[in-house]
Amino acid sequence: MIEKAQHIEAAIRAFKTGNSKHRQQDITVVCNDLIRGMGTLVLQVSTTGSATFRYIQKVAGKRSYSVIGTYSKNGRGGITLAQARQVALEYGALAKRGINVKEHLSNERDKQETLKRLEADQLRSGSFGQLIDSYITTMQVEGKRTWHRVLASIEKDVYPLISPEQKAATVTDTQIIQVLAKMIDRGADTQANRVRSYLHTAFRNGLKHDKDPAKQHTSVLFALQGNPVAGVPRQGGAERVGNRHLDKLELKKLLELLDRCSGISMWSANIIKLCIFTGGQRPYEIVTLKPGCVDFGYSLIEVSENYSKNKTSHLIPLTNSALSIVQWFYERSLNYDADFLIYKGTNLTEHYRTDSLSTAISRFCAANDFAHFTPRDIRRTVKTLMGSIGLSKEIRDRIQNHAFGDTSSKHYDRWEYLPEKRAALEKWEKWYLSLR
Numbered sequence: 028m029i030e031k032a033q034h035i036e037a038a039i040r041a042f043k044t045g046n047s048k049h050r051q052q053d054i055t056v057v058c059n060d061l062i063r064g065m066g067t068l069v070l071q072v073s074t075t076g077s078a079t080f081r082y083i084q085k086v087a088g089k090r091s092y093s094v095i096g097t098y099s100k101n102g103r104g105g106i107t108l109a110q111a112r113q114v115a116l117e118y119g120a121l122a123k124r125g126i127n128v129k130e131h132l133s134n135e136r137d138k139q140e141t142l143k144r145l146e147a148d149q150l151r152s153g154s155f156g157q158l159i160d161s162y163i164t165t166m167q168v169e170g171k172r173t174w175h176r177v178l179a180s181i182e183k184d185v186y187p188l189i190s191p192e193q194k195a196a197t198v199t200d201t202q203i204i205q206v207l208a209k210m211i212d213r214g215a216d217t218q219a220n221r222v223r224s225y226l227h228t229a230f231r232n233g234l235k236h237d238k239d240p241a242k243q244h245t246s247v248l249f250a251l252q253g254n255p256v257a258g259v260p261r262q263g264g265a266e267r268v269g270n271r272h273l274d275k276l277e278l279k280k281l282l283e284l285l286d287r288c289s290g291i292s293m294w295s296a297n298i299i300k301l302c303i304f305t306g307g308q309r310p311y312e313i314v315t316l317k318p319g320c321v322d323f324g325y326s327l328i329e330v331s332e333n334y335s336k337n338k339t340s341h342l343i344p345l346t347n348s349a350l351s352i353v354q355w356f357y358e359r360s361l362n363y364d365a366d367f368l369i370y371k372g373t374n375l376t377e378h379y380r381t382d383s384l385s386t387a388i389s390r391f392c393a394a395n396d397f398a399h400f401t402p403r404d405i406r407r408t409v410k411t412l413m414g415s416i417g418l419s420k421e422i423r424d425r426i427q428n429h430a431f432g433d434t435s436s437k438h439y440d441r442w443e444y445l446p447e448k449r450a451a452l453e454k455w456e457k458w459y460l461s462l463r
Contacts (some may be wrong), residue, residue, distance in 0.1 A: 028056075028057055030057045042073070061115060066083055066119050067083045068115035069081050077098075078098040082094075084122050154192055155189055156191025158232075159191065161247075181225060189203075196251050211262065216262045237250065273405075275412065284391070304348045307409030311334065314367070317368055318368055323350075342445060346455075366378075426451060
């Protein structure tokens with residue numbers, strides 16, 4: 028029986044140097060406050076010289092053992108005799124109330140582990156701002172050129188009502204409704220639909236992120252249970268599919284006014300004409316051309332896959348009308364050592380902005396009392412009028428670099444259709460020149 032620390036030291040020495048047939052032995056520790064029904068404190072001594080305090084409780088007639096800790100004379104790296112007695116008294120109080128101490132300790136450990144896991148998950152749980160950052164990063168990786176506009180819209184209309192610090196998993200449909208309602212109240216129905224689309228995609232991106240096996244070891248998961256935007260309806264009729272296109276007489280008048288630079292700079296006028304002369308190319312794909320994309324030997328320009336909407340490079344044959352405009356831009360680009368063929372006047376490393384073209388067109392229409400149109404309408408106009416002179420839809424789609432979704436086109440057809448496109452654009456040139 029052990030009453031003092033000296034007894035423990037003696038028991039360890041005796042057991043270690045003795046000839047005991049057993050590797051371990053339990054020695055009862057005197058603990059005066061442990062009365063009947065409160066269990067027993069023992070010290071398990073082994074031949075290796077270690078000693079461990081254990082608490083014994085009788086449960087349903089059988090002994091149940093709970094480890095208290097390794098004995099240490101000074102408490103370093105273990106517990107002292109006094110500390111072991113205090114713990115045994117706490118366990119005894121539980122036993123007196125009919126509680127199974129071993130089960131109780133196991134349950135407490137499980138609770139602590141669960142709490143730690145929840146705390147870790149909470150720290151790992153991504154914020155709404157991180158969700159948006161993940162969405163914007165995905166757009167950038169995929170080459171979506173509108174990412175900066177999406178981010179600006181969210182910063183302006185969403186963050187004032189939904190803090191970027193809020194956990195993404197706690198964002199509710201009510202908060203989404205409040206954001207969109209505020210926009211609708213100021214008459215921005217169309218923009219509300221766009222912001223709704225941005226948020227819906229951001230949360231969908233977050234759901235995919237959490238379910239991606241490759242992302243399970245990343246520092247952030249969003250723990251989303253669903254998409255809070257999914258049940259929020261769009262505003263019907265806010266956005267209508269564009270159908271504005273210039274007829275033959277309007278195109279004739281437009282070309283005449285552009286030739287005179289009436290109400291518009293020669294720079295903007297030539298961009299519009301180049302879009303028309305090249306068969307209705309996307310304005311963005313024209314203004315992002317670089318000097319190296321021009322091949323004067325073969326009268327070609329190449330839209331890089333980095334700037335193409337459908338991520339495929341695109342060769343465009345140049346007719347004489349288009350070639351003369353490309354030459355005009357090319358000479359100026361070389362003179363200023365600009366990075367782009369159609370550069371930004373205030374920064375030679377950047378391309379001319381399409382929103383600047385939209386502004387120029389609006390001012391042009393106002394100055395000439397011309398029915399308003401947008402840069403996108405130029406593409407629709409050319410597509411329509413090229414059809415009216417007998418060019419097939421297929422060749423018009425190829426000239427305008429529409430994506431062909433059939434398996435043959437996607438995986439096997441690598442023919443650029445240059446002779447066919449050149450013949451079609453020359454027919455188109457002959458027709459629009461006849462208008463002048």
